[in-house]
Amino acid sequence: MQGFNKYYPPDYDPSQGSLNKVRGKHALGDRARKLDQGILITRFELPFNIWCGTCNNHIGMGVRYNAEKKKIGAYYSTPIFSFRCKCHLCDGWFEIQTDPKNTRYVVVSGARQKDEDWNPEDNGGFAIHDTEKESVEIDPLAALEKTTDAKRQMETVAKPRIESLQVVSEHYNSDPYSLSLKARKKFRDEKKVEQQKRKADDELKGRYGLPTTLSLLREDEKSVQEAKDLWSKAKVDHLGAKRRRTTIEVSSIPATTSARLPPSSSSKSSTLDSLRTQILQNTAKKSAVTRSLHNSTLRP
Template identity: 35%
Template sequence: MSERKVLQKYYPPDFDPSAVRRGRTGGGKQKTVRLMAPFSMRCNTCGEYIYRGKKFNARKETVNNDDYYGIPIFRFYIKCSQCSSEITFKTDPKNSDYAAEHGAQRNFEPWREKEEDKAPPSESDNEEDGEEEEEIDPMKALEKRMEEAQREMEVMDALQDIRTRNARFERVDTSAVLDAIAQNKRPIEASTESAPETHEEDEALVRKYFPKEPTTDASNSENPADEAAPSGQDSSEVPPSAASLLSEATRQQIQSLPPPASVTRPPAKRRRGPNALGIVRKT
């Protein structure tokens, strides 16, 4: 019987660890391992069902020239417990599972079910699911019928509005519409025609009360009496003063103001000449 739990071992003085040969661990060499079936399968030869977790003495090897993003893939060889036919399967790093390769087939593949769940359901599937829900839950069926009735009422109201609008448009007389548009345009045209006349009247009033000051020019006559009166104003008329243009209340406010105080100018400063400091500078 061999020793167990040896804590100390004897090494002779002439021991050379570099002379010890290492065992070969080639990639293609098969190793015998004890494992359990990773998935439930059915033998293709005899039809025997192999449940998941059944123990086998399997041969393990590394698949040459095949990996998944640098992850090595291993192949396992087992024998059917009924007919002893060879069954092979290998690791599947992509789906984190095992894939049946030869001699048997899987009963179901879980990643395919996930893909089917991710795929959008078709219209026929939605209709079937809705019918099943209605059969199971009568309240949902009642709610669905109420929603359909409300939708139909909204559609009928919209159609009725469209019909009344079309009927109103058909009853409208085009000649009456054109006459109404023409009547609306007449006041606008009259206002645009009267605008130049009012502008001319305003200009005449401005020239009457605010005449322009005469400009002195060498070409004009020296006597101001010879100058002609401004156009639109009689020479006998006297232009109004600025005080006459003010209202009575404004004039009273101006008269009530106190007279401005007299401003006293500061005395003139003495000029600082060359003799300001008392030193007489001889010239």
């Protein structure tokens, strides 16, 4: 019986210690059977593809084994662990260790890692060189010149800029209450103006039966002048069209003469001629008035 179950026999005495101690079992059970040798049985997952050295079979990344975990050293304060696994395809054993210096795993024995490194040069890319720079002797004169330039830059550019930023910061942060008061007063005034405009727009929409979702333009000098120009132009176009219709109607009246009409209709023809003359005179007067109004409207 494992010592970590929840069954306590009737003869169990708590003064004897824990149930594991009474039964002579470890808390980790069968995983701690080699704990006296410093080995702990743990579940280990392959971090990469390998080839077994005994059966020469491929073992894919992610396959899990009950590995024997053992501490074999340390890199500074980081321990180095060894994982010894038995191949599930044969009776061979292989060992993988951690490499804290290079932050990777290394196959030590019993297998070989599948080489999957990608070389940029072989695939039309650029070569990746070692980023660690070799130690080069520093020229004292060049270092001194660089230090002098840095000091000059600091005195002429950096220091005045920092001082100006400090002045601006002190100006805006010297009295935050008054600044907040001004900002809130400005927001309240703008809100009142916006509410008045919204109220006027709602009244206008209700008066003319406009939809509530319609957004009205704000009145300014430019929009007012454009509206006046459009109104004057539409008025002139309307009067011109009316004048043309009147001219067409008058011209469609046949011109009769006393020679063509019998004596009984001579009075009617004279009446029509006088009516035609009067209509033409009225039309000419309206045209003159319309032109004068249009010129006075367009005059700056």
